[in-house]
Amino acid sequence: MEPESKDESQPSDQWPHKAWSLLSAVRRHSPLIQCITNFVSMDLMANTLLSAGASPAMLHTLEEIPDFTPQVHALCLNVGTLSADWLPAMKAAAEFASKSCKPWVLDPVAAGASVFRLRACLELVQLKPTVIRGNGSEIMALSKASVGPTKGVDSSHESTDAMEAAKALAQGSGAIVAVSGAIDIVTDGKRVVEAHNGVAMMQKITATGCSVTALIAAFVAVDQSNALEATALALSIFGVAGELGMSLARGPASLRMHLIDSLYGLDEATLISRVKITSFD
Amino acid sequence: MEPESKDESQPSDQWPHKAWSLLSAVRRHSPLIQCITNFVSMDLMANTLLSAGASPAMLHTLEEIPDFTPQVHALCLNVGTLSADWLPAMKAAAEFASKSCKPWVLDPVAAGASVFRLRACLELVQLKPTVIRGNGSEIMALSKASVGPTKGVDSSHESTDAMEAAKALAQGSGAIVAVSGAIDIVTDGKRVVEAHNGVAMMQKITATGCSVTALIAAFVAVDQSNALEATALALSIFGVAGELGMSLARGPASLRMHLIDSLYGLDEATLISRVKITSFD
Amino acid sequence: MEPESKDESQPSDQWPHKAWSLLSAVRRHSPLIQCITNFVSMDLMANTLLSAGASPAMLHTLEEIPDFTPQVHALCLNVGTLSADWLPAMKAAAEFASKSCKPWVLDPVAAGASVFRLRACLELVQLKPTVIRGNGSEIMALSKASVGPTKGVDSSHESTDAMEAAKALAQGSGAIVAVSGAIDIVTDGKRVVEAHNGVAMMQKITATGCSVTALIAAFVAVDQSNALEATALALSIFGVAGELGMSLARGPASLRMHLIDSLYGLDEATLISRVKITSFD
Numbered sequence: 001m002e003p004e005s006k007d008e009s010q011p012s013d014q015w016p017h018k019a020w021s022l023l024s025a026v027r028r029h030s031p032l033i034q035c036i037t038n039f040v041s042m043d044l045m046a047n048t049l050l051s052a053g054a055s056p057a058m059l060h061t062l063e064e065i066p067d068f069t070p071q072v073h074a075l076c077l078n079v080g081t082l083s084a085d086w087l088p089a090m091k092a093a094a095e096f097a098s099k100s101c102k103p104w105v106l107d108p109v110a111a112g113a114s115v116f117r118l119r120a121c122l123e124l125v126q127l128k129p130t131v132i133r134g135n136g137s138e139i140m141a142l143s144k145a146s147v148g149p150t151k152g153v154d155s156s157h158e159s160t161d162a163m164e165a166a167k168a169l170a171q172g173s174g175a176i177v178a179v180s181g182a183i184d185i186v187t188d189g190k191r192v193v194e195a196h197n198g199v200a201m202m203q204k205i206t207a208t209g210c211s212v213t214a215l216i217a218a219f220v221a222v223d224q225s226n227a228l229e230a231t232a233l234a235l236s237i238f239g240v241a242g243e244l245g246m247s248l249a250r251g252p253a254s255l256r257m258h259l260i261d262s263l264y265g266l267d268e269a270t271l272i273s274r275v276k277i278t279s280f281d
Numbered sequence: 282m283e284p285e286s287k288d289e290s291q292p293s294d295q296w297p298h299k300a301w302s303l304l305s306a307v308r309r310h311s312p313l314i315q316c317i318t319n320f321v322s323m324d325l326m327a328n329t330l331l332s333a334g335a336s337p338a339m340l341h342t343l344e345e346i347p348d349f350t351p352q353v354h355a356l357c358l359n360v361g362t363l364s365a366d367w368l369p370a371m372k373a374a375a376e377f378a379s380k381s382c383k384p385w386v387l388d389p390v391a392a393g394a395s396v397f398r399l400r401a402c403l404e405l406v407q408l409k410p411t412v413i414r415g416n417g418s419e420i421m422a423l424s425k426a427s428v429g430p431t432k433g434v435d436s437s438h439e440s441t442d443a444m445e446a447a448k449a450l451a452q453g454s455g456a457i458v459a460v461s462g463a464i465d466i467v468t469d470g471k472r473v474v475e476a477h478n479g480v481a482m483m484q485k486i487t488a489t490g491c492s493v494t495a496l497i498a499a500f501v502a503v504d505q506s507n508a509l510e511a512t513a514l515a516l517s518i519f520g521v522a523g524e525l526g527m528s529l530a531r532g533p534a535s536l537r538m539h540l541i542d543s544l545y546g547l548d549e550a551t552l553i554s555r556v557k558i559t560s561f562d
Numbered sequence: 563m564e565p566e567s568k569d570e571s572q573p574s575d576q577w578p579h580k581a582w583s584l585l586s587a588v589r590r591h592s593p594l595i596q597c598i599t600n601f602v603s604m605d606l607m608a609n610t611l612l613s614a615g616a617s618p619a620m621l622h623t624l625e626e627i628p629d630f631t632p633q634v635h636a637l638c639l640n641v642g643t644l645s646a647d648w649l650p651a652m653k654a655a656a657e658f659a660s661k662s663c664k665p666w667v668l669d670p671v672a673a674g675a676s677v678f679r680l681r682a683c684l685e686l687v688q689l690k691p692t693v694i695r696g697n698g699s700e701i702m703a704l705s706k707a708s709v710g711p712t713k714g715v716d717s718s719h720e721s722t723d724a725m726e727a728a729k730a731l732a733q734g735s736g737a738i739v740a741v742s743g744a745i746d747i748v749t750d751g752k753r754v755v756e757a758h759n760g761v762a763m764m765q766k767i768t769a770t771g772c773s774v775t776a777l778i779a780a781f782v783a784v785d786q787s788n789a790l791e792a793t794a795l796a797l798s799i800f801g802v803a804g805e806l807g808m809s810l811a812r813g814p815a816s817l818r819m820h821l822i823d824s825l826y827g828l829d830e831a832t833l834i835s836r837v838k839i840t841s842f843d
Contacts, residue, residue: 327768332815341645344646347676348675348676545813546813
């Protein structure tokens with residue numbers, strides 16, 4: 001109702017239809033997504049991409065980047081189990097993607113866990129990711145190291161801090177920045193979009209965050225000119241799959257299974273009735 | 282009915298009984314299968330071997346090959362996430378297996394994805410795998426690089442191309458070559474056996490192809506003198522488990538679970554009623 | 563009834579309540595557990611820790627140890643897919659943990675598979691693990707290499723051999739030693755505690771052994787002063803989750819799912835009614 005929250009360019013009821021349109025495009029085009037990711041996430045990430053209709057390719061070797069990366073439609077880099085011998089391939093793939101205007105997405109897992117990791121993330125940010133997705137503390141650590149501390153209007157609220165950090169990181173890096181949480185936030189530094197789908201138990205399954213980052217890569221691959229919207233929609237759709245899965249689950253392991261099944265089987269009516277995105281311009 | 286499709290040495294109704302006999306042998310002897318495989322597949326591959334009654338061992342380190350590989354009953358090499366530091370162990374293990382007449386199976390995942398990968402696959406083929414299993418494009422890429430282009434009688438049909446490539450690769454390498462697809466093809470370069478089991482959704486689960494290659498290793502381990510038949514039967518049995526799983530599945534993730542459960546619980550009557558193999562000599 | 567099996571310090575009916583108390587502590591404090599583990603186990607191990615209420619962190623890089631290991635509450639080292647380039651980080655992390663009196667747990671997977679692996683395990687044992695958990699043959703191989711052959715009173719019984727080996731290893735190393743089997747045995751070299759929970763089919767799921775080792779790390783993290791009891795209780799609780807899962811399972815893959823769900827949902831009454839631990843002092 002407030003003027004500042006009104007989204008003139010994108011009426012709010014357009015989001016669910018856009019969600020279906022994008023998911024259909026992923027299913028139709030089956031974009032090839034190269035993932036250089038952590039060991040823990042590889043299985044769930046590949047299965048998430050497959051169930052959404054995309055084609056995963058888990059190639060991480062430096063020697064293969066020049067031959068293979070030109071063939072992919074998007075790239076997903078994740079530093080979860082980073083080691084010094086994997087970093088050159090990540091950088092080479094990111095560099096290639098940036099130069100050839102191919103979208104690529106960065107997941108700065110545990111960015112603040114060590115100096116080594118934070119430096120690696122900063123080097124990757126320099127290579128112009130299309131999207132950066134993390135949780136609040138990851139985005140705050142990366143933003144602080146990248147563009148300096150932000151002063152939220154009310155820094156006692158963590159979500160406000162994360163929002164300010166995300167905006168600053170987006171402005172400083174040129175990337176779309178997504179912060180996962182009870183409500184997912186996506187920003188280009190000015191515009192803010194919130195995705196309200198998902199269930200809390202998804203955090204009790206390892207690699208759900210990593211997997212939604214790969215899903216973002218698949219969505220941006222089929223709608224590169226609207227990376228902010230594609231990112232918000234991927235987060236929302238993964239959340240919808242979680243909600244549907246939750247209705248069948250007994251715990252985290254059955255949720256994991258039902259989430260993937262639900263993502264695979266998602267139909268238009270169900271998706272449209274559940275996507276909850278709000279946009280603030 | 283046609284003379285050329287008649288299988289004199291192996292009446293067609295013998296296949297289902299042979300399938301049960303071989304699965305029983307795997308369960309009874311629990312062959313130890315060393316897998317040097319990609320990171321994505323390790324979990325499903327180990328669980329596939331366990332559910333079939335075999336013993337998986339995921340050791341990939343060069344220093345351990347001389348001590349450990351002599352103890353195993355078969356070896357499974359898979360280049361899915363190959364890097365330069367893993368290749369020497371693969372070659373050492375393959376070399377040892379070849380010299381000691383231990384069966385070993387090669388999965389040339391994405392053989393044509395890069396020069397690096399194709400070269401590695403060609404070097405491994407030189408070390409005399411007992412069986413090579415891939416999808417059509419992998420076998421075609423490997424065959425072309427290994428023995429040159431083939432001229433199918435009707436090269437406009439991809440399955441015919443794959444068949445000709447498989448035969449050429451088998452003749453050139455001395456390996457049994459298996460091509461996975463809607464119908465699986467197995468050949469020694471002359472004889473061709475087709476396995477007609479499985480469901481399409483298995484392709485929506487990452488690492489099912491890798492896992493059936495490991496299963497082939499387990500089957501060849503208990504019937505080394507009939508590697509062609511053991512390969513066809515492993516493909517068929519994995520497909521039967523997929524069919525049984527499919528009847529309980531809601532999507533790819535539940536199919537994955539039910540497939541493994543079904544492989545574990547497979548009984549004689551069910552298996553015999555479902556194995557569909559045709560042989561062309 | 564026999565005097566030697568009477569547990570004066572720990573009445574047998576205290577175990578179930580202690581089990582609930584410790585599981586509650588894990589859920590409440592959510593200890594951060596660093597796992598440097600094999601590739602096969604990472605997914606199940608992380609999900610086991612999450613479902614128990616702990617926080618997994620799969621960081622294995624040497625450069626990160628000085629920054630990150632000081633932040634964790636316990637460490638889990640597993641040599642399942644050991645290679646020379648991973649060993650320095652394992653040793654650095656273990657060394658840090660020992661010096662700072664942080665609990666750490668060693669899983670000597672396939673300790674006897676190669677000279678390389680056995681030497682690595684012996685070097686890690688020198689760094690004073692709080693707990694060592696393996697199966698009978700792993701503990702026997704490690705004990706023999708570490709403290710020399712043991713002479714069981716009745717060496718024709720494997721379980722007796724494992725018991726003697728465990729006691730000798732515990733005395734020689736100062737660690738609590740746990741031997742998984744139909745009955746799990748835990749000893750500090752003198753006292754012996756047996757955990758009688760679990761189902762045989764858990765051995766048909768890859769990485770269940772690895773995962774219970776990580777669970778032991780989480781339990782010891784919240785009760786460091788009673789590592790022997792915490793170890794026995796973690797083994798028992800994981801076994802209870804397996805028993806509950808088994809009642810819903812059709813095979814190993816559904817057992818894996820239901821086990822994790824059951825661990826997540828375990829309530830006080832169910833746990834207390836099922837924990838079966840006997841203590842011999």
